[in-house]
Amino acid sequence: MKQLVISKIKDGTVIDHINAGKAPLVLRILGIKEDSKENVSMAMNVPSKKMGRKDIVKVEGKFISEEELNKIALISPNATINLIKDYEIKKKFKVKPPEFIEGILICPNRMCISNDKREPITSKFYIKVDENGVVAKCYYCGRKIRDIASYIK
Amino acid sequence: MPKFRHLISIDDLNREDILYILDKAEEFEEVARGRVKLKILEGKILANLFFEPSTRTRMSFEVAMKRLGGDVINLTAQEASSIAKGETLADTIRVVSKYCDAIVIRHPLEGAARFAAENSDVPVINAGDGAGQHPTQTLLDLYTIKKECGKLDGISIALMGDLKYSRTVHSLIKALTLFKTKIYLISPETLMLPDDFLEELNGNIEKVDLDDVIDEIDVLYVTRIQRERFPDEEEYRRVAGSYRITADIVNGRDFIVMHPLPRVDEIDVSVDKTKNARYFQQAFYGVPVRMAILTEVML
Numbered sequence: 001m002k003q004l005v006i007s008k009i010k011d012g013t014v015i016d017h018i019n020a021g022k023a024p025l026v027l028r029i030l031g032i033k034e035d036s037k038e039n040v041s042m043a044m045n046v047p048s049k050k051m052g053r054k055d056i057v058k059v060e061g062k063f064i065s066e067e068e069l070n071k072i073a074l075i076s077p078n079a080t081i082n083l084i085k086d087y088e089i090k091k092k093f094k095v096k097p098p099e100f101i102e103g104i105l106i107c108p109n110r111m112c113i114s115n116d117k118r119e120p121i122t123s124k125f126y127i128k129v130d131e132n133g134v135v136a137k138c139y140y141c142g143r144k145i146r147d148i149a150s151y152i153k
Numbered sequence: 154m155p156k157f158r159h160l161i162s163i164d165d166l167n168r169e170d171i172l173y174i175l176d177k178a179e180e181f182e183e184v185a186r187g188r189v190k191l192k193i194l195e196g197k198i199l200a201n202l203f204f205e206p207s208t209r210t211r212m213s214f215e216v217a218m219k220r221l222g223g224d225v226i227n228l229t230a231q232e233a234s235s236i237a238k239g240e241t242l243a244d245t246i247r248v249v250s251k252y253c254d255a256i257v258i259r260h261p262l263e264g265a266a267r268f269a270a271e272n273s274d275v276p277v278i279n280a281g282d283g284a285g286q287h288p289t290q291t292l293l294d295l296y297t298i299k300k301e302c303g304k305l306d307g308i309s310i311a312l313m314g315d316l317k318y319s320r321t322v323h324s325l326i327k328a329l330t331l332f333k334t335k336i337y338l339i340s341p342e343t344l345m346l347p348d349d350f351l352e353e354l355n356g357n358i359e360k361v362d363l364d365d366v367i368d369e370i371d372v373l374y375v376t377r378i379q380r381e382r383f384p385d386e387e388e389y390r391r392v393a394g395s396y397r398i399t400a401d402i403v404n405g406r407d408f409i410v411m412h413p414l415p416r417v418d419e420i421d422v423s424v425d426k427t428k429n430a431r432y433f434q435q436a437f438y439g440v441p442v443r444m445a446i447l448t449e450v451m452l
Contacts, residue, residue, distance in 0.1 A: 109263060111261070111262055111263050111283050111284065112262065112263050112264050113242070113260075113262040113263065113265045113267075113268045113282075114264060114268075116242075116262060118241050119241050119242055119243055119268065120241065120243050121243070121268060138264065139264075139267070140263065140264025140267050140268060141263035141264040142162075142164075142263075142264075142285070143263075144349065
């Protein structure tokens, strides 16, 4: 018997095919924190035909912009997005890594100016995809990050 | 149209930009020697902001500016450190950029020059940001090779010493890969160029011993091996001793010897009088190259 893990939403954004265990990071990337007002449901390690296990996040009552959603590709490049209106899928797409991001990652280089707490500075990274996955390169010091999940703010 | 507004990293320049600056530098050589008077930067003010001590780089910018008729205001490392306690770099730059026509900055943090450029109303030239970039050094190194070997394409260069931590070497290698050069790397295993840096390069690069290539190279570029990179004094002495150039090594050979200076003892003073030594000439070339850069961003 089929069973819904989390309920359908009327209006909002469904992020599917998130790499298993990465749903909490997806919320962080989207800026959804403990004190956020959004109605959010999250399922982790759900069985998936394509992926074996996957995570799902549903954000009720909020249409998140494509630009914001594409940031998810940094940690989960196969994620798919469903924008829901009146229980119907209005738009469906796969996330694409942005070419440049601001304020999401922390540079691992302690001597990078972006880590100077006194300065009015926002971290910035160029994003590239190569045969080994996503690589972020610090705009300021040039340091490269492959283990991106470890450096999300 | 200027080729660039700020000069932050050698990565921001392509082959044509580099050749353009080197050609322009050549036009300034006689002015740099003081034989020709040229006042094209008269009325312009350069702010030298050195948050870390520097003699050569700061003086050579100052000379370049003054020989072109311009003025210089200096913030010494000591003044800079007292400012740093009370004010952010962003604010210092916002204020100083109201006083001058261009800023030269050296700072201990990587990326500081790029951040300064974001906050400045006037062009910013990076004179070294921590272990990061030092593009004017790279340009003067390329200028030296071009002048002394007559070309950049087709040269064979060996880089020797600390290839892991030296920002000078990293920038130079990146720039050399824009030309048809053969690059040999000579260093102790612990100070070899990092693999992730090598992976990124698309050049003809090989790790060798000096003896293997000594009769083949056009340039031997020597860098300092720093004592603090070694766990103990004995290990340092052993390694540093085996990477020391003497007159016996260079005599009878055609390659030129370069060094970003200051040297400690990796080039014996006996080399200074050989026809191969070019490191003092290299230091002079910093002046016309910086003249080319200053006029590019200010005029």
